[in-house]
Amino acid sequence: MAGCCNPIDYRRLFSRKYASRDAKRYRRRGLGGTSRALVELAGDVNGATVLDVGGGIGAIELELLAAGAERATNVELSGGYEEAATALFSERGLSVLHRVVCCYPDVDALMGAAAEHARRRLVLTYPQQHLVMRLGLRAINLWLRLSGCGFRTYVHPFERILVPAERNGLSLERRERQGFFWESAALVR
Secondary structure (H helix, E strand, O other), X not given: OOOOOOHHHHHHHXXXXXXHHHHHXXXXXXXXXXXXXXXXXXXXXXXXXXXXXXXXXXXXXXXXXXXXXXXXXXXXXXXXXXXXXXXXXHHOOOOOOOOOHHXXXXXXXXXXXXXXXXXXXXXXXXXXXXXXXXXXXXXXXXHHHHOOOXXXXXOOOHHHHHHHHHHOOOEEEEEEEEOOOEEEEEEEO
């Protein structure tokens, strides 16, 4: 998909060290708030095929497989996650193959592609659209630019997230806030 961030910058930011911390935290505490919310929004996954774009260490896939999903695929741009994900899946006798909306500049293309591939349900997490979040992400983007990193973050209006999904036959089932920073939505056919 054209228009994504520079993969080198993305891999630099989401490195093996970052992935190792994620895996360690997941082993100790299980899923974090927004990931747990996505699993809950997914609902009944018995026999389903799951596609997680920006799935990191694969924790969401592990939980959905445990809840009855038949197959799970994690599409992740950063190779830094591969080692940690492989270890987590291996520990559970599985072989390896969440916040991607804020990392992608072309929300229409991203949501259109995701909606095209969703057979029954699409769940996603994205930044809330309040002033504090927009200012915070601008500050992060300034820091990234000053540090020479081409990666950027985005706060897309929910309507821009929803329209391409609706064009592809999905409709909003549920939308809920996850603390102060994140919001999740479930879209269904």
